[in-house]
Amino acid sequence: MLIKKRRPSDVLPSEITPESIYRDRRRFLKTSALAAAGTILAPDFVTAKPMEALESLDGLADSAFSTDETLTGYEEITTYNNFYEFGTGKEDPSSLAPKRLEHRPWTITISGEADNTGEFEIDDFLSGLTLEERIYRLRCVEAWSMVIPWAGVSLASVIKRAAPTSKAKYVRFDTLYDPQVMPAQAARGFSFLASIDWPYREGLRMDEAVHPLSFLATGLYGKEMPSQNGAPIRLVVPWKYGFKSIKSIVRIHFQETQPETTWAQLAPSEYGFYANVNPEVNHPRWSQAEERRIGELFKRDTLMFNGYADEVAPLYAGMDLRAQY
Incomplete structure (x- = not known):
């Protein structure tokens, strides 16, 4: 497990945003117990969230899993997606998501090989x-990267609540499907989006899903998650290429x-199920040896497992990493 002791030069959570964002925060998560399936919110609950309406998060705990690298700016993180x-x-x-994507009401369905299934607010x-x-560092398969201060909860803690059975070897995640909100889902004809x-959909092996680094993010930079970054909840798996970190999750499904x-279906020769960051295995159309850190002038070397090799390499012991793209 990655245990990082703070040094005087390390980035502290209070240094990530102006002090005003960290003072007088309003709570983002309610304190009620886990509701029964089928909970319904009042119709006047907050819906779409323009950027200026995003609330600050209250009571963020410091984490031992953070890097002390220079952060990518909030503007870049929220406009380059x-x-x-x-x-x-x-x-x-x-341009589109803050005007169209509702943050509430929002339900998540737990299904498949688990004891605690149902639909939960x-x-x-x-x-x-x-x-x-x-x-965390975020490395896109397109060979660009960012360093992002996420807020959220460990995926393992959510999986523990779901209580998967012994048959659950994998976890699948589904994004919201609503063509009226997400225009590309209504695409027709011969366009890429229509295909x-x-x-x-994305997925993880169960041991990957319960790894301490796996994270469900509900915010960034001390504020609730912007729509364009996957509000209200998204997956973050920092040692894998960014397309594995599925956005706007509505279903978590356990299966054998x-x-x-999605990408493994669209282009299996280019995007594998594992999608672990590996500078030694090039994408068929470009090199993965280097990356362009957003906000920096020069490229930098890409790190094996995006710099998390000490923590996650044991998950793939005995596997051919060149074949697990």
């Missing part, structure tokens, strides 16, 4: 869990067999 449900351009998500689903700040079998995932 891949979220194909809103278009293929990097600026499309920040998100705030009750997360209540009682420790809301942490984790500063996608929506909703977007390896799930079919």
